[in-house]
Amino acid sequence: MLGFARTLRHAGVGASPDRVEAMLAAVGALDVLDPSDVYWAGRLTLCAGPDDLDRYDAAFAAYFAGEAPRPARPAGQPEQRVAAAAPLDAGSGEGDEGEQPPETAGRASADEVLRHRDVAEMTVAEREHLRRLFALLVPASPMRPSRRRRPSPHGAVHASRTVRRALHDGGEVTRLLHRRSRPRPRRVVLLVDVSGSMSPYADALLRFAHAAVRAHPAATEVFTVGTRLTRVTREMRLRDPDEALAASGAAIPDWSGGTRLGEVLKAFLDRWGQRGTARGAVVVVCSDGWERGGTELLAEQMARLRRLAHAVVWVNPHKGRTGYQPLTGGMQAALPAVDSFVAGHSMAAFEELAGVIERA
């Protein structure tokens, strides 16, 4: 059983010791010799979410078929849907040659590049520079009214507090106490494009995301977008920005790969957004809008996002360049659904972005 738990951890299911203990208890309550009972005892106690189920199934099949635990398989299976390397779409920005960094033309392939980003490769000077700048940045959170109430000198009468006070005063209501709703931070969702064409900015954007998570850990969600969707909120909650970046670098399988904005946005809305993560939230999409293939899906999904979210902010680092025109197909498709379109290429731009989010 312990060997199986080890296999699971290799496969990316966080089978912690107390969960393993629970599994042993569950197997004890069932039939150790029945494979199906062992399967369910493990699945019910060791898994923590739907993402774990496939990995669990694979690990279970492998382990009980006699395979030894394999070291560090990338979490999750590579997706089957690898698009053919088609030429860039005619509508995706050929009109503006200056906007496309030359080295990305070759790299903007939709083939999935399952590469792990090594943050340690950044130079010390660069890292020091960024850390200094981002330590100064504390994005304020947008607020919304909530159903929770707090005592207040004004507002509606707080009946139970008033009567409780009266009990202390021998049953005499001497003064009315009030309450009003307590504003709470509105959820902020950051979708950071980590594809090849965005690689010069992805580090800085993730540092911005870390600053936002650090300011309001419970009300901020961070996802990375490339050829697939990765939730890095948990990694971003690490206090130290470098550790947080290293952890998310390890968690992102598609660093500097291609982009499938429309598909990934759809995956986000299906799995998270529509259920509640995007509802009433300020959603910030950080991308240059380089979309491979058609842009209808992106336009459709952006419209859907617009209907769910409180506000949609699009951050495009290229917007900071003089003479920039949003001519890429992806940008054209997305802009009708965007409330604010801002740049994200310099520290000043990040400060502006923080302001836009706060006022959204």
Add this chain to the structure above:
Amino acid sequence: MLGDVSETTLRPVTSPDGGPRNPDELAAALEDSGYLPDEGLATAAYLAFAMHRPLFLEGEAGVGKTALARALAQVTGRPLYRLQCYEGLEASQALYDWDFGRQLLHLRAAEAAHATGSAGSPDDVATLEASLYDRRFLLARPLLQALEDSPSVLLVDEVDRADDEFEAFLLEVLSDFTISIPELGTIRAQTPPLVVLTSNRTREVHDALKRRCLYHWLAHPDFDREVAILRRRLPEVTEQLAREVARATAKLRTLDLLKSPGVAEAMDWATALHTLGARELDPDVAARTLGAVLKYREDTDRVHALARGALFGG
């Protein structure tokens, strides 16, 4: 309560609190009550009994998470207490609250009696104060009710809608099944309640809470099970209609819609078709009743464009 099981059963037999003795027995009992669980769900529910662990159910809306708690209460003959979570849920709505109005009345009544009676001693004051915090002035909310009325089934519905603070508080109650009320003392459940938590994943629930639970992802039922469920819950619907509704619903689930129809929608649809007097699913009546199963305009448009014939034929 569950009927006798012969001694020849091969399963290991444990009988916690006179509950079911193995997953199959529980599954059979649930089936008798009209809830048809698959193997995983029956095992999960059985382990929740045997290990006294809360059962954390996740899955699409309408796959029967809430219905399971009802069926478990029915099968075990225990009372069901339901706590519907929402944002801003506070301890006073989940645990207990003092009935301040009645306390005040009591105080006034005591005053009136005092005015006509003799002069009070310090003892009287202490007695009066103690009587103010009597159990009868305590309003029990679902969590306290479930502990007091032991053994019971406690359903904490849509726990993902409550906020973080409430989750931490729930963790405290679920870890040792006691509630301490400063004025009254500690209330402990004689038998831990069978706890079912449900979530629609609108928010990631904290690991600390999940770790204390058995986790089960409830998927849509397969075709045969869905037909069985429809037949079981809607006996008035013909076999043919049930099969066709189940087949069409299964096809709709493969279409990647904004909201895939669950079992609840399939049942609504079958009821709607039956109400219209349909004995089978023809494209025309299907198109007219699509509102029972699809809840987004985009989905309806897509299915209308796609469907006619292809989806609902045969």
